[in-house]
Amino acid sequence: MSIVLIAGSPGSVSRTSALIAFIEGLLEARGFQTDVFDANEFDGNAVFFADVADPQVVRYREAIAKADAVILATPVYQASFSGALKGLLDLVPQRGLKGKVVLPLATxxxxxxxxxxxxxxxxxxxxxxxxNVLSGVYVSAGQLIRETVSTYRVEEEASTRIQRALDELIEALPAPAAVSGRANPRIAYA
Structure with missing residues (x-):
């Protein structure tokens, strides 16, 4: 199972990126393969002009295409999501999220x-x-506690809500096909 995580903050150090890093750790601990894309790591011109030949954009689009799920996070700007996230979403082909479980997050x-x-x-x-867009999780600034200049800690109540959302995401993923004649581990047999 492949899960793409997208941090839609234009800042190099942000609560949104910290939230995505926290979730990546939780997913990897559960054995999931993840691809993380941070808006500030893209060439701004490639995103702005939708340069689908740019190597980073190609890698991003390929990862989205093969993903089983997409988790995206954004800071809130002017009561909406960030323009940086909108630019990344504009790179996704029309109907590019079809068949994927999507978990939106906002800070x-x-x-x-x-x-x-x-x-x-x-x-x-x-x-x-x-x-299949899940309910999503909103995390306020007070639930992401700055520990150092470049790190944040997710407060316990927010962490619990995020873990519940990840449980919901994992439950919504398609069951893996049987491998080498072994029974599917997600199906209970009597």
Missing amino acids: GGSDSHLLVIDYAMKPVLSALGAS
């Missing part, structure tokens, strides 16, 4: 932006063909 300064996932992110994800 914001206060709980006033709690509905950004439902009102701003989900319509765009649906336009890209995503039909």
Whole structure:
């Protein structure tokens, strides 16, 4: 199973990127293969002009195409998701999220932006063909505690909600096909 994680913050050190790194660690501990893409690691011109021949863009599009699930996180700007994330989503082919489980996440300064996932992110994800968009998780700034200049710690209550969302994502993934005649481990046999 392959899961793509997208950090949609334009900042090199951000709560959003820290959240994605935290989730990557949780998934890898469960044995999942992950590909992480951070908006600030792309060539801005390649994203802005949708240069689908750019090597980073090619790798990103290929990873999305083969992924079973996509987890994307954004900071909240002007009651919506970041332009950096929108630029990355614009690189996904039309219907490019079809058949994928999608988990949206948002980070914001206060709980006033709690509905950004439902009102701003989900319509765009649906336009890209995503039909299995999970509820999502909103994490406020107070739940991402700065420990050093470049690191954040996810507060316990937020961590619990994220782990529940990951459980939901894993449950929604297609069961792996039987390998070498062995029974599928996700199916209980009597």
